[in-house]
Amino acid sequence: MTKDIELFSAPDTSLRQKVFQYIKSQIINGVYSAGDILLETKLAQELGVSRTPIREAIWLLEVEGxxxxxxxxxxxxxxxxDKDVADICVMRQLLEGLAARWATPRLTDLELKELQKIVDLTEFYAQKDNIEEIADLDNKFHQTIYEASGSKMLNLTLSNFHKYIQVARLQSMHVENRLSQTITEHLALLEAFRSQDAEAAEKAMTYHVSMVHRNISSLYH
Incomplete structure (x- = not known):
């Protein structure tokens, strides 16, 4: 039994939501591909649930497109x-800059140390060309900023955006020099945060996300 399927025994969310989140993650991570057909009977057997929560989860997935x-x-x-990814990248440029601006006066010394630790670990794993670890660290770096923004809705929106394009982000990290650029861009953000310069932080984040967009776009041309 996988870790994902073991989550179905946890009491914190409804069964429908657990099934929904599981299938959604499989789609976002590329385990299930566009054009595949979701078979209720097969999924019910795989997850050890009845067909009812499967059917309800599929309805929620349809609502999300x-x-x-x-x-x-x-x-x-x-x-x-590809258009979804491009749209998300453009929206991220606008919203992540705002998140960085709002987070600047709110980031604690502990959070700044955590961001520095993430950058240090990113440099370490870049030397080993460990893309999966770097992607996880990048998630933590951005999530720290989302949470520090103080906006629940901004955090929720950007967290979802990050998940939706994580496959494309992983692929873009293989673009030549992208890892070193990411480290440089994260360091520029850290400098702005430490200087309490909200405008500089917004510009640094907007530039960083625009570079991510450029590298992702290069994969489709």
Whole structure:
């Protein structure tokens, strides 16, 4: 039994939500591909649940635009299109800059130390070309800023955006010199945060996300 499936025994959320989050993560991570068909019976057996929470989860996935239900084929995965990724990158440039601006006066010394630790570890894993570890560290770096922004809605929106494009982000990290650029851009953000310069932090973050967008775009051309 995988860790994901073991989560279904946890009491913190409804079964429908657990099934929904599991299938959603499989789609976002590329385990399920666009065009694949979600079979209720197969998923129910795989997850050890009845078909009812599967059906409810598929409805939620359809609301989010990740699947499309047809009369003949059932639930077909739409996944994350290239346009979805491009749209998210543009929106991130606007919203992440705002998050950095709002976070600047709110970041504690402990959080600043954590951000520095993340950058140091990123440099360490960059030498080993360990992309998976670096991607995880990048998530933590940005999540710290989202939470420090003090906005629940901004945090929720940007956290979801980050998840939706994580496959593209992973691929973009293989672009030549991207890892060293990421470290440089994160250090520029840290300097702005330490200087309590909200405008500089916003500009640094906007530039950083624009570079991510440029590298992701290069994968599709």
């Amino acid at each position: 990740l699947v499309e239900t047809t009369a003949k084929k059932g639930a077909i995965i739409l996944g994350i299109s």
